[in-house]
Amino acid sequence: MSNIVPFFEKMQALDRRYIYLVVALAIIIPLLIPFNSKTYVTEPTANVYKMIDSYAGRSDRAILLSFSHDASTMAELTPMEVAILRHCFQRKVKVFTLCFMPAASPLMDYALNIAKEDYDVQDGIDYCNFGYKPYGLFLPILLGMGDDIAEIVETDAQGRKISNLPIMTDITNYNEMNLVVDFAASSAVYSWIVYARARYGVNVAAGITAVMAADNYPYLQTGQLVGMLSGLKGAAEYEKLVDVFATHKNPDGTIGRSYSKEILQESWIKLSDVDKRVYKTARIGMNAxxxxxxxxxxxxxxxxxxxxxxxKKKEQEMM
Amino acid sequence: MFETISNLIAAFLTLCIFSFLYKDNPFYKFAEALFIGVSMGYAIPLVYENAFLPFVYQPIFLQGKLIILIPSLMGVLYIFRFSRNLSWLSRYPIVFGMGIVGMGVPMSMHSSVLVQMRSAMLPLDNINTALIFIGTVTILLYFFFSKEHKGVYGKFTNVGVWYMMIGFGASFGYTVMARISLLIGRIQFLLGDVLGLIK
Incomplete structure (x- = not known):
């Protein structure tokens, strides 16, 4: 015992920079020498996937992705944005993107550009980027979309009149654009719950940083959030769901299959089998x-x- | 070529910021100042183009909608915040903003109080609802300060303290995960995008 105590005393007085070095190595080594840690999909993430998947191929259903974060939280949120956009493009789900923060505008383009690379999708037909809208218009737009999206948003990121775009066929308001996924590093999700959910009954899901997860669990538990992707873990789960179901190659040559809990439990995706690094960023990160x-x-x-x-040593010395 | 140059600049700035972990230095200060400057420089023209032009300039000067002058002038009153004598004028737009916040009170009550209460009133037919019920009651008792936390009452409030500690622990665990994720993101960028070592 007397030999151990000085060791621990030295450890407690250790220069914090050595700790930083150990943390850096603990992250660098698993990234350089990857291994297949199993990703368990939690129910809140699966619920978001199932809801988006239920809109597949329907012209009278769409989802809205709201980007409420800047580059500082890209590491956690961009992988989930890319995974959800891939899911939408693969399963032919109409998707709209929108942001109220100037710094989020290039992040929307970034996520869209990565996700659409492997898909034959067209802006204005399969997806539409509403672009950046000033924060002062947050409430008018959020509430106005409950009546008429084309009237309140008016133009997309390229300045085109939204009402003239083919994607708006059969889409009028929250009755059709029935799911909002807010990617946030703040309490922005709360505004969607309070105004859009409470007043119009729109389904709200959250893609949030892990810091915000604990704050949002009460809304998940009460059903005010239909689902939630929490930090890098949530992103890794969604990446897996897209690989296991949406982009699954069937023996008859077709792509995609329906969600099934049994298939999910049996599935084992090797990271080396996923071609592009951007499609497995979160899962590589979860190794580290x-x-x-x-x-x-x-x-x-x-x-x-x-x-x-x-x-104990101090107590013994005092006695 | 452009991607290589932009990646190298981003890698250099990332290392400048990381250098703070060793100690404060001019490289860190340079990267910090550059970040603030670029953020502001990027936001100002974006807001000018997406807010001022379509919602102020075009309606007033091109479409002749003079009614827009009222909210515009109200917005201008914010500038008087910097004047010691006329700063009271900036309170008018703030008051207007507070009125809009008031609109959200009933809806906040619904989402944060009524719906939460309803879900805490479910029949105690499974372990989860029972745990939620015990947690809600004991934590509410803990924050009831008109009675000293002693005896049987103190034991109940202690259960509430345990619930809160578990909540804080979960919150802290998530925070650690978030911070590590951000570091992972940067190291993935340095090792993957810049050095090409991650496949």
Whole structure:
């Protein structure tokens, strides 16, 4: 015991820069030497997938993706945006994008450009980017879309009149654009719940940073959120769902199959089988996340052992 | 070529910011100042093009909708915030904004209080609803300060404290995950996009 205590005392006085170095290595090594950590899909993520999938091929259904974050949280939110957009493009779900933050505008283009690369989709027909709208118009647009989307949004990111676009056929208001997914690093989701959900009954889902997850669980539990993607973990889950179902190659040559819990439990996607890195960013990241979490747990245990041993030593010295 | 140059610039700025972990230095200060400047420089023309031109300039000067002058002038009153003598004028647009916030009160009550209460009143027919019921009641008792937290009452409030500690732990765990994710994102960029080491 007397030999251990000085070790822990030294550990507690360790320069924080050594800790940074260990954290960096715990992340760099799993990224360079990838392994297939299993991704378990949680119910809130599966619910978002199922709802979007239920709109497949329907001209009278669409979803709205609201981008409420800037580049600082791209690492967590962009993989989920790309995964959802891929799902929509693959399953022919009409999708609209919108943002009220200037810094989110290029992030929408970035996610759209990555996702549409492998699909034959056209702006104005299969998807439409409403673009950046000033924050002062947040409430008027949010409420106005409950009556007439084309009237309140007026023009898309390219300045085209929305009412003239083919994508607007059969789409008038929240009755058709019945799901809003808000990607946020703030409490922006709350506004959609309070105004759009409470007043128009629109389905709201959240794609949020892990920091915000705990705050949003009460809304999930009460059914005010139909589903939720929490941080990098949520993004990794959605990436897996897209690979297992939406882009699955059937023996008869067709692509895509319906969601099934049984298939999901049996599925094992090897990361090396996924061609593009942008389609597995979150899952690669979760490898590093796993190692980093184990390391942090070890640090916490060591810190606590050191604390209690030092406390005991002090008590013995005082006696 | 453009992608290579932009990646190298982004990698250099990322390393400048990371250098703060060793100690404060001019590279970190440079990257920090550049970020603030670029953010503002990007936002101002975007807001001018997407807000001022379509909602102020065009309606007033091209379409002759003079009614737009009223909200525009009200917005201009914000500038008086910087004047010691006339700063009171900036309160008018703030008051107007507060009125709009008031519109959300009934809907907030619905989403944050009434619906939450309804879900806490479900029959206790499974372990989850029972746990939610115990947590809600004991935490509410903890925040009832008119009675000293002693005896049987104190034991109930202690259960509430445990619930809150578990909640804080979950919240902290998520925060750790979020911060590590951001670091992973940057390292993925450096190793994957810049150095091409991640396949």
């Amino acid at each position: 996340q796993t190692v980093a979490h184990v390391m942090i747990i070890v640090f916490i245990i060591l810190g606590n052992i050191g604390f209690f041993l030092s406390k």
